Amino acid sequence: MLNADFGESTYRKKFQCFEKMFNANQKTFADTENTLNEIQDQIRELKKERYKLQTEKLENNRWLRENARDELITEKIVNAISDIDPIIVPDYLSGVNNSKSAILAFTDCHFGIEFCIKDLFGNVINEYSPEIFERRMWSMLEKVVDIIAKEDLAEINVWELGDSISGLLRLNSQLMHLRYGVIDSAIKYAEFLANWLNDLSQYVKVNFQMVKDSNHSQLRLLGQPKNSFPDENMAKVIIAFIRERLKYNRNVNIIENETGFCFSDVEGYNVLGCHGEVKDLQNCTSSFSRAYNTNIDYVLAGHVHHQTSKENAKHSEVLTIRSMVGTDDYAMSLGKTSDTGASLFIFDDEFGKIANYDLKVK
Incomplete structure (x- = not known):
């Protein structure tokens, strides 16, 4: 087909x-x-x-x-x-220390932040700003000078235990409260502290140390968790600034320990200062002793914003220090409040720490 x-x-x-x-x-x-x-x-x-x-x-x-x-x-x-105009340094002090030594410890200044926290009736629980920080420091200096005279001290260790500036730890909340940026906060804080130490050195020789690594002072790049860049810390800038400003003051000795901690032999007792963000803080004398192969008798720490004392052995304690910033928004969110201030400890060669002066400030 x-x-x-x-x-x-x-x-x-x-x-x-x-x-x-x-x-x-x-x-x-x-x-x-x-x-x-x-x-x-x-x-x-x-x-x-x-x-x-x-x-x-x-x-x-x-x-x-x-x-x-x-x-x-x-x-x-x-x-x-x-x-900045040069600092006018005091005359050299030639006095010899007696059989006692002292450590003045202050911490958590959080410089640069400002806030006002009120209670249920509108009363102020705590207010903070750069000006209030400075007022508290000058008030503390007056108390310290009185203790220096009372204890007949010719030399004092001054330890700053970290969180000098507020930084950008909790970014969303803190940006609304920061008056200065991180760099400006560090410079202004360093300049104030240099002048404060210079004034103190009129009355006593000063050995100044500063904890270099603390959570708020870290240069935390956006989006990065804490301790991502442990060496990026504004404490290094602060201590370098203070050293430069006080280089002609022979009454002030700036000490930097390679570990980034504060450390000194005080009347025969090894005392270590850290910020306090460590595991099992209350029992850390033994862990620090093992880590550094050195017997640590006393540990001074900040971070927790309140004062505690834990005796771990004979002539051995862990001591936490009150904060200079006091109760803040974060503390209120946890339902915790605390006094503001610092501590001054007296040591002798027989018993170690023999006195603790509570330096509360408003």
Whole structure:
């Protein structure tokens, strides 16, 4: 009906034609497949090189950011020092210390933040600002001077136990309360403390130490958890600034321990100062002793914002220090309040710590 031939010979002839054509072009097909494989290999190599360039670009940008930040901090410090009048240092004190030694410990100043917390009736529970911080420090100085006279001290250890500035620990809440940025806070705090130590050195020789690593003073890059960059800490800037400002004051000795802690042999007892953000703080004398292969008799710590004393052995205690900032929003969220202030400890060579002066301030 269709006048078409569907016999075997018809298909055999067509297949033979296809087979001849396939055999004749088989080399061409093989060459095309090899070419495709080569092209795919080249594409993979190009992608690899592109990823290398992207990685190098990211590393280069990170390096540029870090250097720009370091240069900014350096410029801020240089400009700040150049714009400040020199400190007038007191006359050299040549007195010899008696058989007692003292440590003045203060902590958690959180300089740069400001807030006002009220109770259910609208009364102020605690208010804080840079001006209030300075007022509290001067009030504490008056108390310290009286104790120096009472105890007949010729020398005193002054330990700052961390969280000098508020920093950006809880970013969302703190940005609303910070008066100054991190760098400006560090510079203003360092300048105040340099003048404060200079005034204290009129009455007594001062050995000043400062804890370098504390959670609020860390330069915490946005999105990074705490301790991601432990060496990026504004405490280093603060102590360098103070050292520069007081370099001509022979009554002030700036001491830096390589561990970043405060440490001193006080009347034969090893005393260590840390910020206090450590595991099992109340029993940390033994852990510090094992870690540093040195018997630690006393540990002074901040961070908890209230005063405690835990006796761990004969002439051995862990002592936490009140904060200078006092009750803040975070403490209220936990339902905790505390007095503001510091502590001054007296040591002798027989019993270790023999007296504790509570330096409460408003």
